[in-house]
Amino acid sequence: MKEHLCGLNEVDAAEYISKLPKADALKAFRLLEGEQASDVFAYLDKDTGSYLMDSVTDEQLTQIVDELFVDDAVDFISEAPANLVERVLSVTDPQKRKIINSYLQYPEGSAGSIMTSELIRLNEDYTVLEALDKVRKSRIDKETVYTCYVTDAKRILTGVTYLKDLLVSDDDALVGNIMEKVSIKAKTTDDREAVAKLFDRYSVISVPVTDSEGKLVGIVSVDDAIDVLVKETTEDIEAMSGVSHSEKPYLKTGIFTLSKNRIVWLLMLMISATISGKILESYEAAFAAIPLLVTFIPMMMDTGGNAGSQTSTVIIRSMATGDIRLTDFVKVWFKELGIGTLAGFVLAVANYLRIMILHPSENEVGLVVSLSLWATVVIANSVATFLPMIATKLKQDPAVMSAPFITTIVDAFALVIYFEIAKILLTTV
Amino acid sequence: MKEHLCGLNEVDAAEYISKLPKADALKAFRLLEGEQASDVFAYLDKDTGSYLMDSVTDEQLTQIVDELFVDDAVDFISEAPANLVERVLSVTDPQKRKIINSYLQYPEGSAGSIMTSELIRLNEDYTVLEALDKVRKSRIDKETVYTCYVTDAKRILTGVTYLKDLLVSDDDALVGNIMEKVSIKAKTTDDREAVAKLFDRYSVISVPVTDSEGKLVGIVSVDDAIDVLVKETTEDIEAMSGVSHSEKPYLKTGIFTLSKNRIVWLLMLMISATISGKILESYEAAFAAIPLLVTFIPMMMDTGGNAGSQTSTVIIRSMATGDIRLTDFVKVWFKELGIGTLAGFVLAVANYLRIMILHPSENEVGLVVSLSLWATVVIANSVATFLPMIATKLKQDPAVMSAPFITTIVDAFALVIYFEIAKILLTTV
Numbered sequence: 001m002k003e004h005l006c007g008l009n010e011v012d013a014a015e016y017i018s019k020l021p022k023a024d025a026l027k028a029f030r031l032l033e034g035e036q037a038s039d040v041f042a043y044l045d046k047d048t049g050s051y052l053m054d055s056v057t058d059e060q061l062t063q064i065v066d067e068l069f070v071d072d073a074v075d076f077i078s079e080a081p082a083n084l085v086e087r088v089l090s091v092t093d094p095q096k097r098k099i100i101n102s103y104l105q106y107p108e109g110s111a112g113s114i115m116t117s118e119l120i121r122l123n124e125d126y127t128v129l130e131a132l133d134k135v136r137k138s139r140i141d142k143e144t145v146y147t148c149y150v151t152d153a154k155r156i157l158t159g160v161t162y163l164k165d166l167l168v169s170d171d172d173a174l175v176g177n178i179m180e181k182v183s184i185k186a187k188t189t190d191d192r193e194a195v196a197k198l199f200d201r202y203s204v205i206s207v208p209v210t211d212s213e214g215k216l217v218g219i220v221s222v223d224d225a226i227d228v229l230v231k232e233t234t235e236d237i238e239a240m241s242g243v244s245h246s247e248k249p250y251l252k253t254g255i256f257t258l259s260k261n262r263i264v265w266l267l268m269l270m271i272s273a274t275i276s277g278k279i280l281e282s283y284e285a286a287f288a289a290i291p292l293l294v295t296f297i298p299m300m301m302d303t304g305g306n307a308g309s310q311t312s313t314v315i316i317r318s319m320a321t322g323d324i325r326l327t328d329f330v331k332v333w334f335k336e337l338g339i340g341t342l343a344g345f346v347l348a349v350a351n352y353l354r355i356m357i358l359h360p361s362e363n364e365v366g367l368v369v370s371l372s373l374w375a376t377v378v379i380a381n382s383v384a385t386f387l388p389m390i391a392t393k394l395k396q397d398p399a400v401m402s403a404p405f406i407t408t409i410v411d412a413f414a415l416v417i418y419f420e421i422a423k424i425l426l427t428t429v
Numbered sequence: 430m431k432e433h434l435c436g437l438n439e440v441d442a443a444e445y446i447s448k449l450p451k452a453d454a455l456k457a458f459r460l461l462e463g464e465q466a467s468d469v470f471a472y473l474d475k476d477t478g479s480y481l482m483d484s485v486t487d488e489q490l491t492q493i494v495d496e497l498f499v500d501d502a503v504d505f506i507s508e509a510p511a512n513l514v515e516r517v518l519s520v521t522d523p524q525k526r527k528i529i530n531s532y533l534q535y536p537e538g539s540a541g542s543i544m545t546s547e548l549i550r551l552n553e554d555y556t557v558l559e560a561l562d563k564v565r566k567s568r569i570d571k572e573t574v575y576t577c578y579v580t581d582a583k584r585i586l587t588g589v590t591y592l593k594d595l596l597v598s599d600d601d602a603l604v605g606n607i608m609e610k611v612s613i614k615a616k617t618t619d620d621r622e623a624v625a626k627l628f629d630r631y632s633v634i635s636v637p638v639t640d641s642e643g644k645l646v647g648i649v650s651v652d653d654a655i656d657v658l659v660k661e662t663t664e665d666i667e668a669m670s671g672v673s674h675s676e677k678p679y680l681k682t683g684i685f686t687l688s689k690n691r692i693v694w695l696l697m698l699m700i701s702a703t704i705s706g707k708i709l710e711s712y713e714a715a716f717a718a719i720p721l722l723v724t725f726i727p728m729m730m731d732t733g734g735n736a737g738s739q740t741s742t743v744i745i746r747s748m749a750t751g752d753i754r755l756t757d758f759v760k761v762w763f764k765e766l767g768i769g770t771l772a773g774f775v776l777a778v779a780n781y782l783r784i785m786i787l788h789p790s791e792n793e794v795g796l797v798v799s800l801s802l803w804a805t806v807v808i809a810n811s812v813a814t815f816l817p818m819i820a821t822k823l824k825q826d827p828a829v830m831s832a833p834f835i836t837t838i839v840d841a842f843a844l845v846i847y848f849e850i851a852k853i854l855l856t857t858v
Binding site (some may be wrong): 234 | 574628692717726739743
């Protein structure tokens, strides 16, 4: 039989084994060696594959997984039952597991896509001695080895215990009796950013991840959580200034990709600025009459843009760190109205003085510019409060309401306010 | 003697004890009880204080420190020798220790200011059994308990070992023989952000902190490192849009403080925008002749500002995450020149088409605007590359070269380019 199997092409061998009764399939599969075993495995039907993986020893499993191509492993793992997934991942070397995880069908950006299985799983009915032995024999070379997750007969996560507690317990005490409740956990489908934030909030070094049935399938460890926090922050920062995120570091990204990441926003914003242009066109008569009015446009636009950027930055960041929630909307808005009124007033006074020094005869223009400036800052703060909040309400990342986008909107407001006030106060316009 | 001491005011008692020979001072100090002991302690001279703290039992030490006011504790700790600092901090409850650390004279933002002493310290000549016993008896309720730092007779940090290694070693093996070299460590005076980044880079859960002589005084644990990363990032993000950092969360900060945090930059930027105003004034003749030119100013300024923000954001963030170093300056600049040329060209073409659609007869104006736009984007990218790099060169946080600041500079360039090109190409200007 061994000769027969070894002579077959792996596809044929897989088909042959898949058709055998399960006990015979196991015997047949065990006849295969090294590379061939994994090649054949890749073609087995899912049921037979799961059964075999579940039945072989850890050594054999390691061999098979080591030889398996990543995509085959991913394919298999994504359909295997939770207990098998954990076992397969636990014999995979870290680098490969990382790749496997990233390719697994867990939604991109989910907890499942960043979890690993470098964890100690204990049964509730283990004695402390058995548990300690398991830790001692574990091949895990990481601090997560000291946090032991406890599951019941159905692999449902029921508790957690720490090596320190095991060390000070009686050798024959049951793990089920000394374990603590798990209060911080995640589902494979949870957002990876939300999971990463658990680490910041609760000062833990690992968070267990369960599937939809509550079965333990892996953990997210603190180092991966930090990676996520840093990456998500970079994405936020980039989004806030209108840059699409690139996965590779700056120096390894080509000029073409880097340009592409920026040009979409630049184009969109440039075209939106047409609105400001159109508004200005409609006031041509005004600045033809008093050309001095034009010279304050940059200052007005920049200040409105700056005030808006400041507000949106503070709000977006506060939402990211959890200091502000959507329900705080009214409170935040009132606060920003206050800040806009106060800061706008100071700016308006400073600006009026500046104009009086540079153009002593232009009292009225100074008044128009300063009043408009004040109104612009108040409106900028409101716009910059509304947009990120609306984005959040629509389940979007508030950071997409980038400062450049807000600036463009504020510009339009600023120009209308400026020239309307000018029309009212200046008789020559 | 007890009666005498108890009858004395604590200042007098302290003076009395300080003058006794050390052995007698210890006897006298032990006669004091609870609150009085710590009150007296606060007034002892440093030498006597250190000697007494070093001589009393852990219980007594705990009592004294518990009763001591934070500032007194800080005062004492900041001048005590390293071994005593560690001992005092180890008997202090976590919350108080946090406060003590924050008040210690370690420079603000240093590793010393964020370290704790929830660590297991082993002597090189401990046996594994003794080491395990120390871990077992430790009151530390944190994962850092599993990482044991080893010091020599002079408290110099010499190695590290992990509970897992202890568990699989012979009971009578010496810690000095099974320990590993410490490759990742920090000094109390190191920048806390640099230390926090070690956690991201090396996936560790604690970093030992030594004083200038290499003596172990504490550890930074991963949860504090995450706090630092989040805080420093918030500061960076805020700096990038010209907001001064406030320690308290948004909703707990008053309108006045929030306004103050923003108004300085707004004022500075507003006043800098005077330059743009002055530039515009000098071209009054040009836009009096062709008012249409004015309508493109917002678009030109916004696009330049946006391109600059994008560049500075990417560069500042890449420097923060370590993807770009100062030595990459030339490489980065060439890349940004490429991006500016490419993105600017696309924008210029799009803009020319837009103008041709809206103003079919204004071919020359379209050409002027598009050429200026192109040049503006290239210059914006250069300015936004130079400034953060220069800030870094001057040992400043590159984030201080905020997008608003860059925008203000780019605006001035944009206006000059625009009107100079207009003067050359448009015969009526």
